[in-house]
Amino acid sequence: MLPRPLRGVLPILFLTREALAQSNAETVRSSFAYILYGERTPLRGNTAPSLTPLGGQQLYTQGSVFRARYLSNGSLSEDDSRVTTASPVIGLEENAIDNSQLSIYSSTDEYVFGSALAFMQGLYPPTPHAFAVDGEDLSMLANGTTVEYPLDGYQYPNVQTPSVLDPNSVWLEGHTSCADYWSSARDFDDEANTVRTYNSSFDFYQKT
Numbered sequence: 001m002l003p004r005p006l007r008g009v010l011p012i013l014f015l016t017r018e019a020l021a022q023s024n025a026e027t028v029r030s031s032f033a034y035i036l037y038g039e040r041t042p043l044r045g046n047t048a049p050s051l052t053p054l055g056g057q058q059l060y061t062q063g064s065v066f067r068a069r070y071l072s073n074g075s076l077s078e079d080d081s082r083v084t085t086a087s088p089v090i091g092l093e094e095n096a097i098d099n100s101q102l103s104i105y106s107s108t109d110e111y112v113f114g115s116a117l118a119f120m121q122g123l124y125p126p127t128p129h130a131f132a133v134d135g136e137d138l139s140m141l142a143n144g145t146t147v148e149y150p151l152d153g154y155q156y157p158n159v160q161t162p163s164v165l166d167p168n169s170v171w172l173e174g175h176t177s178c179a180d181y182w183s184s185a186r187d188f189d190d191e192a193n194t195v196r197t198y199n200s201s202f203d204f205y206q207k208t
């Protein structure tokens, strides 16, 4: 269910911290996922690098499936049960995001960071009373008034963008210091394969 990889793929990482044990047939304590970004504007051309609405939907859908898998209480919808099984991570907040339980890494590229946000919107959709610290609902003020986050309880994930000086950045942006990557990107237009494909598909793309 990963979006189609594109040239110069950049990942987002999502990791849940180990939680408390619980006796069950299967015990899931944490999960690690390496996720590609959604559809972006073409590498070649005049458009700025950007996540497209389709790309946002791709990652939102993917986050929703992860939600069904890791944050469900065992009852999956018919759609979700076609693509995954319920494997709830024990101790993980189900509805209110608790950023101390998650590690989310992204490169600084707009379309990758946007993909991370869209994914997280699916994982933790807007939820009223969604302000949890150690499982406690804190959305009520001392005077008894309940205050929600904007947009019906939109939740804010802590998406980290490690700098190139951080050793962890290699997993996300190893290509930024890779001479072969950049020469390949630069010479792409002139490679024999590119020219052949361009010539052989030119007529097709001229059709309206």
Ligand SMILES: *[C@@H]1O[C@H](CO)[C@@H](O)[C@H](O)[C@H]1NC(C)=O
Pocket (backbone or CB within 6 Å): 073, 074, 075
């Ligand atoms: C499980 O989740 C579903 C959907 O959110 C909910 O309707 C149901 O009440 C939950 N069951 C339990 C036992 O928490």
Ligand SMILES: *[C@@H]1O[C@H](CO)[C@@H](O)[C@H](O)[C@H]1NC(C)=O
Pocket (backbone or CB within 6 Å): 141, 143, 144, 145
């Ligand atoms: C409680 O405090 C909030 C924030 O200051 C205020 O908006 C709200 O009107 C107060 N509620 C009551 C019942 O006084």
Ligand SMILES: *[C@@H]1O[C@H](CO)[C@@H](O)[C@H](O)[C@H]1NC(C)=O
Pocket (backbone or CB within 6 Å): 192, 195, 196, 199
């Ligand atoms: C591609 O088309 C151009 C112009 O028609 C031609 O000069 C060139 O030889 C073609 N290249 C290949 C690899 O087919």
